[in-house]
Amino acid sequence: MTKELWVKNGLVFTEEGFREVNIKIMDGKIDSLEKAEPIGECIDAAGCLVVPGFIDSHVHFNDPGRTDWEGVETGSRAAAMGGTTTIFDMPLNCSPSITSLQNLLEKKEYLRGLSHVDYALWGGMTETNLDKRSDLGQMSKGIIAWKAFMSESGIDDFQFVSPDGLTKGMQAAKEQNKILALHAEWDEEITRLTAFYQYRAGMDERRAFLASRPIAAEEKAVSFCLELAAKYGTAIHIVHISSAKVAFLIEQAKKSGVNVTVETCPHYLIFDEEDFIQKGAILKCAPPLRSKDDVEGLWDCIKNGMIDTIGSDHSPCLASMKSTTSIWEAWGGIQGVQFTWLALMDEALKRKIDLKRILPLGAFNVAERFGIAARKGRICPGLDADLVLIRLNETTIADKKSFGFRNPFSPYENREFSLKIKKTILRGKVIYDDQKGVTKEKFGLCL
Structure with a gap:
C-alpha cells in the first residue's frame, strides 16, 4: 500500500540552498519538492530548518562483544537524538574486530533489528590479515570501506600496519576499488616520545601526554601515506586530523x-x-x-573548503576506564555522537559561518565520497526521506539525564546549544521527536 507523507512549512536545505518548499514523501522516498499546499498526512515544520539526515562515517558502537561500553541499540539511539540517520561503524572496539570475512558476516547477522538508524560497516586492515588477499577480496564486497591504523590502536586484535604493510594495503584497496581510511600518526615517533615523557620527573602528566603525540607525528604519517596513494593510485581518507598543518599537506x-x-x-x-x-x-x-591556534586554523580550513567530512569518532567506554589514577592508562576516546551537529552548528552560527558550508560536511560530502549519494545526503527527489527538523530559536542543554548513549558521561555535559533538534526522520518514519523521544521500533537497515 502506497504511503504518502508531507513535511510542510519548513525552510528546506536543497541543492539550490534554503527554500520555502514542501516535501512530498512516498513510501519512504522523497517524491517531490512543491510550493502547493499539501493534502493528506503532514508534519508541520513551521519555524524549522529542514536539512538532510546526517551521516556519521566514524563511530565505534562496540557491538558485538563490548556492549557494556556502548552497543548499537544505545549508540544509534543517541545518533537519532542528534539528527544522525546513517552511521558507519568502525571495525574495532567490537570483539572480535572485523578483520576476517567470518567476523564480518557474523556481525552483520548479529546487528539485524538492533539499530534505530541505517548503517554500514567498515572492514579492518591489519598487519595480521594483509597477506590473506582472497579473504580481503570477499570482505570488500560487504563493507563501506577499509580502515587501518599507522600506530597502536589500543585493541589487541587490531594491530597497526607497518610501513611495508601499508604498501600492501594500498595495493589491495586499489585492486578492489575501495577507499582506505587511515589513522595517521607515526608509530615509531609516538613510541619514542612516550618512553621519554611517560616517566619524566616533575612534568605534569597531562602535558607529557600531549608532548608524546605531537602534530609532527601526524604530518610524518600523512606525508608517507600520501606518497603511497600517489604511487598506487589508491583512494584514501585521512580521519580525525587535528591541525591545519595536516590539512595543508592534504590540500597540496x-x-x-x-x-x-x-x-x-x-x-x-x-x-x-x-x-x-x-x-x-x-x-x-x-x-x-x-592549541587554540590549531582550533582556529581548522575553522579557517572549513571556511576555505579544505575539510571534506566531519565524523564524531564516538569512542565510548565504561566510566571506570576514564577514572584512572594515570592519564596514560585512561581510555582514549570521546563520547559525542549525540552532540556532534548541535555543537558544530552552534559554533558555526556564533562564528557567523553560513550553514550552507557546514551541512554538506555531514551529509552530501560523506554520501558522495563513500558511494551512497544515490540514496543519501540530499533533499532531492528519488532519495531516501532522511530529514532533520531544527529550530534555531530554541536551546538545548546537554543534561546528563538526556544522554542517549549507554554510559552517561561526556565532555559536552552541561553545554548549552543555541538550537534544538525537533524531529529526526528516517526513510519517512519519525524516529525521534523532542517531546516523545526515540521510537521503540528500530527501523535501521544495513546499506
Missing part, C-alpha cells in the same frame, strides 16, 4: 592529483589542549587536542 596532494579526502571531528573544533589539561581523561583522544 589533492591539487597534485592524489585521490584523498580528509575528516576532522567536532572535539578538535570545540575544545583545545587547555581544556584537556583542566578536565583530563574525559577529553583524552588520539591525536590529542591541540
Whole structure:
C-alpha cells in the first residue's frame, strides 16, 4: 500500500540552498519538492530548518562483544537524538574486530533489528590479515570501506600496519576499488616520545601526554601515506586530523592529483589542549587536542573548503576506564555522537559561518565520497526521506539525564546549544521527536 507523507512549512536545505518548499514523501522516498499546499498526512515544520539526515562515517558502537561500553541499540539511539540517520561503524572496539570475512558476516547477522538508524560497516586492515588477499577480496564486497591504523590502536586484535604493510594495503584497496581510511600518526615517533615523557620527573602528566603525540607525528604519517596513494593510485581518507598543518599537506596532494579526502571531528573544533589539561581523561583522544591556534586554523580550513567530512569518532567506554589514577592508562576516546551537529552548528552560527558550508560536511560530502549519494545526503527527489527538523530559536542543554548513549558521561555535559533538534526522520518514519523521544521500533537497515 502506497504511503504518502508531507513535511510542510519548513525552510528546506536543497541543492539550490534554503527554500520555502514542501516535501512530498512516498513510501519512504522523497517524491517531490512543491510550493502547493499539501493534502493528506503532514508534519508541520513551521519555524524549522529542514536539512538532510546526517551521516556519521566514524563511530565505534562496540557491538558485538563490548556492549557494556556502548552497543548499537544505545549508540544509534543517541545518533537519532542528534539528527544522525546513517552511521558507519568502525571495525574495532567490537570483539572480535572485523578483520576476517567470518567476523564480518557474523556481525552483520548479529546487528539485524538492533539499530534505530541505517548503517554500514567498515572492514579492518591489519598487519595480521594483509597477506590473506582472497579473504580481503570477499570482505570488500560487504563493507563501506577499509580502515587501518599507522600506530597502536589500543585493541589487541587490531594491530597497526607497518610501513611495508601499508604498501600492501594500498595495493589491495586499489585492486578492489575501495577507499582506505587511515589513522595517521607515526608509530615509531609516538613510541619514542612516550618512553621519554611517560616517566619524566616533575612534568605534569597531562602535558607529557600531549608532548608524546605531537602534530609532527601526524604530518610524518600523512606525508608517507600520501606518497603511497600517489604511487598506487589508491583512494584514501585521512580521519580525525587535528591541525591545519595536516590539512595543508592534504590540500597540496589533492591539487597534485592524489585521490584523498580528509575528516576532522567536532572535539578538535570545540575544545583545545587547555581544556584537556583542566578536565583530563574525559577529553583524552588520539591525536590529542591541540592549541587554540590549531582550533582556529581548522575553522579557517572549513571556511576555505579544505575539510571534506566531519565524523564524531564516538569512542565510548565504561566510566571506570576514564577514572584512572594515570592519564596514560585512561581510555582514549570521546563520547559525542549525540552532540556532534548541535555543537558544530552552534559554533558555526556564533562564528557567523553560513550553514550552507557546514551541512554538506555531514551529509552530501560523506554520501558522495563513500558511494551512497544515490540514496543519501540530499533533499532531492528519488532519495531516501532522511530529514532533520531544527529550530534555531530554541536551546538545548546537554543534561546528563538526556544522554542517549549507554554510559552517561561526556565532555559536552552541561553545554548549552543555541538550537534544538525537533524531529529526526528516517526513510519517512519519525524516529525521534523532542517531546516523545526515540521510537521503540528500530527501523535501521544495513546499506
